[in-house]
Structure formats: C-alpha cells, structure tokens
Amino acid sequence: MVLCKKWVLAKAFHGKVTAENFRLEEEDISDKLKDGELIAEAVYLTVDPYMRVGSEAGNVVGNAMGGEQIAKVIVSKNKQYPVGSIVRMRAGWRTHTLVTDAEKQIQRSAEMGDLPLSLMLGAMGMPGMTAYFGFLKICEPKEGETVVVSGAAGAVGSLVGQIAKLKGCKVIGFAGTDEKCDWLKKDLGFDFAYNYKKVDVDTALKEAAPNASVDCYFDNVGGMFTVKVLNHMKLFGRVSICGSISNYNDTSLPTGPLPFFNILKSQLKIEGFIVLRWYAIWEEGEKAMLQWIKELRAGPDVPKWKKITYCYEIVFICLA
Numbered sequence: 001m002v003l004c005k006k007w008v009l010a011k012a013f014h015g016k017v018t019a020e021n022f023r024l025e026e027e028d029i030s031d032k033l034k035d036g037e038l039i040a041e042a043v044y045l046t047v048d049p050y051m052r053v054g055s056e057a058g059n060v061v062g063n064a065m066g067g068e069q070i071a072k073v074i075v076s077k078n079k080q081y082p083v084g085s086i087v088r089m090r091a092g093w094r095t096h097t098l099v100t101d102a103e104k105q106i107q108r109s110a111e112m113g114d115l116p117l118s119l120m121l122g123a124m125g126m127p128g129m130t131a132y133f134g135f136l137k138i139c140e141p142k143e144g145e146t147v148v149v150s151g152a153a154g155a156v157g158s159l160v161g162q163i164a165k166l167k168g169c170k171v172i173g174f175a176g177t178d179e180k181c182d183w184l185k186k187d188l189g190f191d192f193a194y195n196y197k198k199v200d201v202d203t204a205l206k207e208a209a210p211n212a213s214v215d216c217y218f219d220n221v222g223g224m225f226t227v228k229v230l231n232h233m234k235l236f237g238r239v240s241i242c243g244s245i246s247n248y249n250d251t252s253l254p255t256g257p258l259p260f261f262n263i264l265k266s267q268l269k270i271e272g273f274i275v276l277r278w279y280a281i282w283e284e285g286e287k288a289m290l291q292w293i294k295e296l297r298a299g300p301d302v303p304k305w306k307k308i309t310y311c312y313e314i315v316f317i318c319l320a
C-alpha cells in the first residue's frame, strides 16, 4: 500500500476562502499494479486563481482539489515511465497518484534539461503559455507601443511585461505593494510600476501614458480598475481579458459603469480567452520561453531588459 494525502473541497466556496473549505484526507493506493500502471509522488503542485471559481473550473465538493502537478514515478509497470521519471499531470492537490491510463493522464512536457522542475508549472507551464499566447495572439504588440499590465507581479503578469519588453514596448505595470513595484522596475525592466492601492489608475496613466496613449492592455484583474484603464486606450487599442481576480470572491455579479460608448468611440478590440484554446500549439510557446530563459542564463552580456526572469517560481505547496 502507498498512503496518499489529499486536500478535498469540503464546502463550496462562497465569498472569501477559509480553512473550512478544505479537508485533509488519506487514501490507500494499492501498489499491486497492472501492466502499464504506475504510482507517482508529488514534487510540486500549483495553487492557481482559477481554482477559486469552484465547480466551473472542475472543483466539486467531495473531490480532491484539481490542478497540475509535477511528480516522480516511485512504482512502475510502465516501460515508458520507469521509476525516477518526472511527469506532469492534472492530478490535483494530492501526494500520490495511481496512474492507470498514462497516455491520458500524463501531459506532454518540454525537455527541461537542468532547469528547475518547478518551471514546468510556471514560465514553461500553464501560466507561461497564458502570457505568451494570451498577449501575443490577442494584443499583437508592435515595437514602440505602450502596454499596460494589471496583476503585473503575478505568475502571468510578470511574464507578459517581460515579453512586452522583448518586443520593444513601453511597459506599465500595476501591483499591490511597493516591494513588488520595485521588483518590476529594477529586476524585470518595466518602465513604470504603480501600487494600485496607493495611486489611482487615472493619475498613474495620465503620467505614464498621457493623452490616452495605451495601445495594449493585458487584464488580469477586471472590475472598476479595468473600466478605468479603457478610458486611456488609444484609437484601435487591443485588450486581452485574461482574468478577473478582483471579482472571484464576489457573491453576486458586479454592476457598475458600462464602458460600451468608450469602446465604440476608441474602436477597441476586446477579447477574452482561456489558454487551452492554443493547447495544440503550446510547443511554439515553450520553445520561445526556453530560448528566452537560455538567453537569461547566457549571463551579464545580455541586456537586462532582454531577459526573462526564471527565478520566479509559481507559488506551490508541498503536502508531504
């Protein structure tokens, strides 16, 4: 037997998430495997904002919380994945997983070489692909353009800002602490970074993008913040709606000023997306991301603003 600890959704989310929403359970997994089966032990697993949404994101009361994890094979009757292999799968918040259908349960992942494995859940995983495809395919940034990123110090936003710099854009980020803003400017090369808890977005954008000169807005937060950013968009601006984190804890749908006239007048293109839309071409994003990470590793000769920081590792918890 292998003992698996798993975090189960005990109570549906309503308002702020508390410890009462979760329950730690134990489960015995038989290690008497059939041919083709294996058991993998979690190394890293993710806690992502979308999980808060609950059942629409696949989290059902009574089941283990879902999500991706990186795991090491500890028992195997599968020649393709011998003991010691590292796999990425959507196994959720559990320490051990019995894989009965490896082809279905194990996700393809890029060759990581000696890079930190946690990157498979960060820059080289779902958040990285969200930044790459959600920004480049929807905003189609051009050199010299002005890009605004909300949730800029998060897993997705911090990568979007760096990609925008690589494309030769002026980048303005918004984050929730002065420390995060310093990191965005000093380490990641953002041109401007504002603490949205201290500085009003209108005041910030009048300074950093005067006369409504924002070409692209990558939105992670939604709500009134986003309605205000729309007032600063240039004619034919592009807006990528990635997340709406300011509303995930709301118990009713938000109401507020309707921005449609402004969208019409500035002829904006606004598009929401779920990154899985591009799953079939993730290899393109992984290749680009890997190249940028290698350039970062190339050392100090590469200008700072041309690097993708790979030190940022998505928040993970270890149940073991």
Ligand SMILES: NC(=O)C1=CN([C@@H]2O[C@H](COP(=O)(O)OP(=O)(O)OC[C@H]3O[C@@H](n4cnc5c(N)ncnc54)[C@H](OP(=O)(O)O)[C@@H]3O)[C@@H](O)[C@H]2O)C=CC1
Pocket: 048, 049, 050, 126, 127, 130, 151, 152, 153, 154, 155, 156, 157, 174, 175, 176, 177, 180, 220, 221, 241, 242, 243, 244, 245, 246, 247, 273, 274, 275, 276
């Ligand atoms: N469309 C898609 O396919 C995908 C969408 N997403 C979305 O992208 C967004 C970012 O995800 P990710 O980078 O992984 O998240 P992270 O957990 O890394 O960062 C989220 C950050 O959002 C900020 N935040 C929280 N509440 C608010 C608020 N009320 N107003 C403004 N900022 C807030 C916090 O930073 P701070 O201190 O700055 O407030 C927090 O650290 C989320 O909305 C997520 O749902 C993610 C992946 C795929």
Ligand SMILES: CCCCCC(=O)/C=C/[C@H]1[C@H](O)CC(=O)[C@@H]1CCCCCCC(=O)O
Pocket: 049, 050, 053, 056, 057, 058, 126, 242, 243, 244, 274, 275, 276
């Ligand atoms: C429904 C809220 C989505 C919030 C945005 C977000 O964070 C999306 C994250 C996706 C991530 O790429 C991997 C996923 O599985 C997340 C999507 C989960 C919900 C999709 C629901 C779409 C539907 O109802 O058809």
